[in-house]
Amino acid sequence: MTDAPGEPVAERVRRRLRELRVERGLTLEVVANRAAIDVSTLSRLESGKRRLALDHLPVLAEALGVSADELLREPAREDPRVRGRPVIHDGLTRWSLTRHGPAGGLHAFKIRIDPGRRFPPDPLPVHEGHEWIYVLTGRMRLLLGDDDLTIEPGEAVEFSTWLPHWFGVIEEPVEMIAIFGAHGERVHLRD
Template identity: 50%
Template sequence: MDDDLDDVLRAVGPRLRALRRRRGVTQADLAATTGISESTLSRLESGRRRPNLELLLPLARAHGVPLDELIGAPPTGDPRVHIRPIRRFGRTFLPLTRRAGGLQAYKMIIPGGPGPADPELQTHEGFEWLYVLNGRLRLLLGDQDLVLTPGEVAEFDTHVPHWMGAADDDPAELLILFGQQGERTHVRARTR
């Protein structure tokens, strides 16, 4: 048991360093945020200082991660699904599928507020299907400028130039099915 604990504690320093660097934060910035001295942070990251709760709790708060992530806690057998949000381009993506390849499902949250005055339309590989759960979504698709409301759906080839953002000050929440290789959803049953 002591060997396991030592292994876990030895891995904390490199994990802290990698997390700080991935976020683009300096030790000086982190020291100012947490109140932990730069020398202590340096010793923690290099493994010359043994981590304790007094040091790890402010670091977890500053990095916005659970303490479990800092220490690399092993899974406890909890059967609930713990979705880790992905934040990109000011948006939050919650992955709902975990398999490689094929269609991927996400819940996407786009913050409200004024979008760019002249949004830059993007193209990329794939095919996208989206369903508006909450809020109002502005979708620029080719030469179309659409506002979708809860319950509305859009699907498009992502080779068509597109951009999406909240249509007003409230966030927009979407369910997205995305096929990286151009896979499409298949509707097999329809009501008449």
């Protein structure tokens, strides 16, 4: 049996089983224990290597804290557009380009560095993570360890955040795209 978009019901249930488990932050082992089935059985059910039977639905749904209907139902389609208000902090205006979570812990932002952001803190911040920055307009000043770099429009930088770092402007405002891990977001973009 298939649903309207052409996806077989068994495939949809397998996909929903994995989606719901991951959304709730549950491991295969936790769900398998709750459902009183073997971990390898659950793994094979999710991957399609084992046939999904009707009697699996109630125990798996209960293990995930949902109804059996929720396992069978096609999830509502989300609006793919990312909307949010700009957030201003410490001379930075940011617009989120990703929802929090689905990008493997990475978050993308369009950032405008205001002309007043010219003086770095002492000491420069250091934290866990990695950052990627692409300058769209303006000339960005990047202090990275002992280096004082000017990043021009069209240039990209990538660096470990264990290196002391800070970014600001040379003269005019800077617009950039930045990708931060969760740690970089907390340090640079606190609300």
